[in-house]
Amino acid sequence: MxxxxxxxxxxxxxxxxxxxxxxxxxxxxxFTKTKAADFSPDYILLTHAHGDHVxxxxxxxxxCGASIVAMTDLAGYFAEKGFKTYGPNIGGTEKLxxxxxxxxxxxxTTATPVNGxxxxxxxxxxxxxxxxxxxxxxxxxxxLFSDMQLVGRKxxxxxxxxxxxxxxxxxxxxxAYAAKLLQAKTVVPLHYNTFPTIKADxxxxxxxxxxxxxxxxxxxxxxxx
Ligand code: NI
Ligand code: MN
Numbered sequence: 001m002x003x004x005x006x007x008x009x010x011x012x013x014x015x016x017x018x019x020x021x022x023x024x025x026x027x028x029x030x031f032t033k034t035k036a037a038d039f040s041p042d043y044i045l046l047t048h049a050h051g052d053h054v055x056x057x058x059x060x061x062x063x064c065g066a067s068i069v070a071m072t073d074l075a076g077y078f079a080e081k082g083f084k085t086y087g088p089n090i091g092g093t094e095k096l097x098x099x100x101x102x103x104x105x106x107x108x109t110t111a112t113p114v115n116g117x118x119x120x121x122x123x124x125x126x127x128x129x130x131x132x133x134x135x136x137x138x139x140x141x142x143x144l145f146s147d148m149q150l151v152g153r154k155x156x157x158x159x160x161x162x163x164x165x166x167x168x169x170x171x172x173x174x175x176a177y178a179a180k181l182l183q184a185k186t187v188v189p190l191h192y193n194t195f196p197t198i199k200a201d202x203x204x205x206x207x208x209x210x211x212x213x214x215x216x217x218x219x220x221x222x223x224x225x
Pocket of ligand 2 (some may be wrong): 050052053141168192
């Protein structure tokens with residue numbers, strides 16, 4: 001499979017002829033050179049309802065008919081609006097034609113303005129993806145919590161995407177401890193340097209990891225897993 005990091009928490013995966021976008025934050029994302037109009041994915045996976053994760057989901061799904069995969073309440077919000085959705089609740093796995101999407105816990109909030117009222121649309125989650133036999137952990141926005149060590153209970157985590165920007169999520173120090181709990185083969189930092197409040201040096205973070213464990217992908221450049 002090919003993985004492309006497009007800055008902030010926006011990740012694209014290409015596998016078995018399918019295109020999957022995760023947290024497609026594009027407008028206001030200072031890193032990616034892409035626009036929402038560039039994407040016609042099969043699936044859009046969301047960790048939670050905040051604007052810097054939902055991003056251009058509606059615009060893209062409306063145009064190309066992509067299915068939205070998110071925890072029950074957030075999927076229900078999009079289903080109400082007429083989108084195709086898959087909405088397992090926390091702990092549930094959706095078996096899709098490209099692999100399995102398991103919705104798992106994260107510690108974070110989700111309130112977002114809906115018609116001028118700030119509403120929590122479900123809860124924030126992480127995602128454990130099983131694609132081509134590999135285990136990919138998308139932490140979402142979260143603090144460090146010890147249950148992360150359960151993600152790799154049955155098989156080692158191949159890649160863990162962890163926020164390091166602090167303020168809205170854990171910072172690099174806690175993320176490095178998360179990497180230890182996860183025992184992930186590869187750890188990719190994200191959710192940093194997008195806004196002044198989440199300034200962080202990813203090289204400092206890499207120093208806290210085991211040698212060779214950290215990886216900073218080039219924005220918009222595919223890498224093979
Ligand atoms: Ni958030
Ligand atoms: Mn966020």
